Amino acid sequence: xxxxxxxxxxxxxxxxxxxxxxxxDPAASQPAGTAGGEISIQGCTPQKGLLPGLTSETxxxxxLDAISAKLVHYNTETAAPENDIADSIExxxxxxxxVKLKSGFKFSDGTDVKAKNxxxxxxxxxxxxxxxxxxxxxxxxxxxxxINTEECKGVEESATLTGLKVVDDATxxxxxxxxxxxxxxxxxxxxxxxxxxxxxxxxxxxxxxxAPVGAGPFMVTENTATNIVLEKNPNYGGQYKPSVDKVNYRxxxxxxxxxxxxxxxxxxxxxxxxxxxxxGDAYKTELDNRFLDQPVGGNTWVTFSPADDQLQAKPELRxxxxxxxxxxxxxxxxxxxxxxxxxxxxPPTVDGYKAGQCGEACNFDATKAKEMFTAAGGYSGxxxxxxxxxxxxxxxxxxxxxxxxxxTLGIEVVATPVVDFATYNNKLENDEIKGIFRxxxxxxxxxxxxxxxxxxGSNADSNYARYKSDKFDSELAQAAAAPNVEEANTLYQQxxxxxxxxxxxxxxxxxxxxxxxxxxxxxxxxxxxxxVDLTAIQHV
Numbered sequence: 001x002x003x004x005x006x007x008x009x010x011x012x013x014x015x016x017x018x019x020x021x022x023x024x025d026p027a028a029s030q031p032a033g034t035a036g037g038e039i040s041i042q043g044c045t046p047q048k049g050l051l052p053g054l055t056s057e058t059x060x061x062x063x064l065d066a067i068s069a070k071l072v073h074y075n076t077e078t079a080a081p082e083n084d085i086a087d088s089i090e091x092x093x094x095x096x097x098x099v100k101l102k103s104g105f106k107f108s109d110g111t112d113v114k115a116k117n118x119x120x121x122x123x124x125x126x127x128x129x130x131x132x133x134x135x136x137x138x139x140x141x142x143x144x145x146x147i148n149t150e151e152c153k154g155v156e157e158s159a160t161l162t163g164l165k166v167v168d169d170a171t172x173x174x175x176x177x178x179x180x181x182x183x184x185x186x187x188x189x190x191x192x193x194x195x196x197x198x199x200x201x202x203x204x205x206x207x208x209x210x211a212p213v214g215a216g217p218f219m220v221t222e223n224t225a226t227n228i229v230l231e232k233n234p235n236y237g238g239q240y241k242p243s244v245d246k247v248n249y250r251x252x253x254x255x256x257x258x259x260x261x262x263x264x265x266x267x268x269x270x271x272x273x274x275x276x277x278x279x280g281d282a283y284k285t286e287l288d289n290r291f292l293d294q295p296v297g298g299n300t301w302v303t304f305s306p307a308d309d310q311l312q313a314k315p316e317l318r319x320x321x322x323x324x325x326x327x328x329x330x331x332x333x334x335x336x337x338x339x340x341x342x343x344x345x346x347p348p349t350v351d352g353y354k355a356g357q358c359g360e361a362c363n364f365d366a367t368k369a370k371e372m373f374t375a376a377g378g379y380s381g382x383x384x385x386x387x388x389x390x391x392x393x394x395x396x397x398x399x400x401x402x403x404x405x406x407x408t409l410g411i412e413v414v415a416t417p418v419v420d421f422a423t424y425n426n427k428l429e430n431d432e433i434k435g436i437f438r439x440x441x442x443x444x445x446x447x448x449x450x451x452x453x454x455x456x457g458s459n460a461d462s463n464y465a466r467y468k469s470d471k472f473d474s475e476l477a478q479a480a481a482a483p484n485v486e487e488a489n490t491l492y493q494q495x496x497x498x499x500x501x502x503x504x505x506x507x508x509x510x511x512x513x514x515x516x517x518x519x520x521x522x523x524x525x526x527x528x529x530x531x532v533d534l535t536a537i538q539h540v
Contacts, residue, residue: 036243253390323372362507
C-alpha cells in the first residue's frame with residue numbers, strides 16, 4: 001500500500017489575482033496567442049554555475065528550473081505536487097521508497113533519462129568533496145553522514161550514498177536514516193534533477209556549469225554576462241511543452257531600467273514592479289491591465305549578522321531592534337500595501353502556517369523597544385543595514401527599515417548597498433557582512449519544513465544567521481519522522497516557536513509579486529513560487 005501517494009498530500013492554498021485584479025485566471029482576460037517566436041524576460045546574475053546541486057538562489061534557479069525536469073512537478077496555480085518523470089513514488093513506512101520512471105523522457109543531448117541518472121546526480125550533490133551548495137537537501141538519505149565528515153576528511157570523490165540503489169533502467173530505491181513523511185513533496189526541487197551521463201565524462205561538469213544539459217522543456221544556448229538564452233529542447237518528452245521558441249533572460253542591474261524597457265515594449269516581462277510605480281497603483285494604469293498581482297510562497301526578513309558580536313550576544317537586543325521596525329508604515333509607504341506583514345517565519349500561503357508565532361517582537365512598539373534596547377545594553381557604533389542593490393525595491397525598504405530603527409532607538413543606522421545579488425550572496429557565504437542584512441525566501445517546495453530546515457537547520461546552506469540549536473534540530477527531526485503531514489506540521493510549529501525564543505532573524509513581510517508584461521505576449525501566468533510560467537506564455 002502506498003502511504004505517501006502524491007495525490008493525498010496536503011495542498012498549498014494560494015490565492016491568485018491577475019490582470020485587472022478581478023479574476024482568478026490571469027489568462028482569461030488576455031488575447032489569443034500564436035506559437036513560436038522569441039520573448040525577453042528580466043534576469044539577474046546567477047551566483048554560481050547552473051548545476052542542480054550548485055544553484056541555490058533565484059537568479060540561477062529560475063533559469064535552471066526551466067531547463068530541468070524532475071520526478072515531481074508543482075502545479076502552476078496551487079503548487080500541489082504532481083508526478084512528472086516519476087510514474088510512481090511508493091512507500092509503506094516513509095523510510096523506504098521505490099521510484100518508477102515514465103518512459104520517453106530524454107535529455108537535451110538526446111540520451112534517455114534512466115534511474116541511474118537520478119542516482120548518479122544525487123550521489124554527486126550529496127558528496128562533500130564536490131562542494132555543492134544543495135548538499136544539505138540530501139541530509140535525510142542513508143549514508144549521508146559517511147560522505148560528509150568534518151571538513152570532508154577522508155571522503156573520496158567516488159563515495160556514494162548507501163541509501164540509493166538502481167534496480168533497473170526505470171526503477172530505483174531510496175532509503176532514509178529516519179522516517180521522512182514529506183519526502184515525495186521535496187523531490188520536485190531543482191536539487192533533485194537528474195544529470196546526463198555526459199556530465200560525468202571528460203570536462204562535462206565544468207562545461208555544463210555554463211551550458212547545462214537537462215531534461216526540461218528548454219535548453220541553454222547562450223550564457224554571457226548580459227544574456228542567458230533558452231531555446232526549446234527538441235528532445236523534451238514531458239507534457240509541459242512550451243509555445244515560444246526562444247526566451248532571452250536579459251540581465252539588469254537596475255530594476256527601474258527594466259520597467260522602463262517594459263513600458264517601451266523592449267522587454268516582455270518583469271517579475272516585480274518598482275516601488276515608486278506601486279504608489280497609487282500607477283503601474284496598473286501605465287501597463288493598461290497587463291499586470292499580475294499575486295501572493296506567493298515566500299517571505300522577507302532581517303538577519304542579525306553572525307559576525308556581529310554585539311547582536312549575537314543577546315536575543316533581547318535582537319527583539320528590541322525588531323520591535324523598532326514599523327512594518328505597517330513601511331508596507332504602506334513603500335509597497336502601497338501590496339505585501340502582508342509577517343507574524344512568524346512561515347507565510348500563511350503554506351500548509352502548516354500558524355498565526356502569531358513571532359508574538360510582540362514583530363509588532364512596532366517604540367516605547368517597549370527602547371526600554372528593551374536599553375536593558376539589553378544597547379548597541380555601540382553604527383548599525384549597518386545591508387542589501388543587494390539590483391533587487392526591486394530593496395533600496396527603498398532597506399532605507400526605511402534603517403530610518404525606523406534609527407528614529408526609534410536613537411542610534412546611527414545606515415542602509416548599505418552591495419552591487420548585485422551574486423556579490424551579495426558571496427559576502428553572506430563568507431560572513432563578510434556585519435550589522436543586519438536582508439534575506440528573502442522563495443519556497444523550493446510547498447511545505448512548512450522548507451521555511452525552517454534549509455534556513456535555520458545547523459549547517460544548512462541558506463542558514464546565513466549561522467543559527468545552531470540542538471533543540472531546534474531535534475524538533476525538526478521529530479517533525480520529519482511524523483507518520484503524517486498533520487502531525488508533522490504540529491511538530492514543525494513547535495520548532496518555529498523555538499525560533500521565536502532565540503530570534504536569529506526578524507520576520508518582516510510575506511511576499512507578493514506585482515509583475516508586468518508587454519503587448520507582445522499573452523497567456524502570462526505566475527506560479528505559486530512567484531516565477532513566470534515559461535511553458536504557458538505565448539506571443540501575440
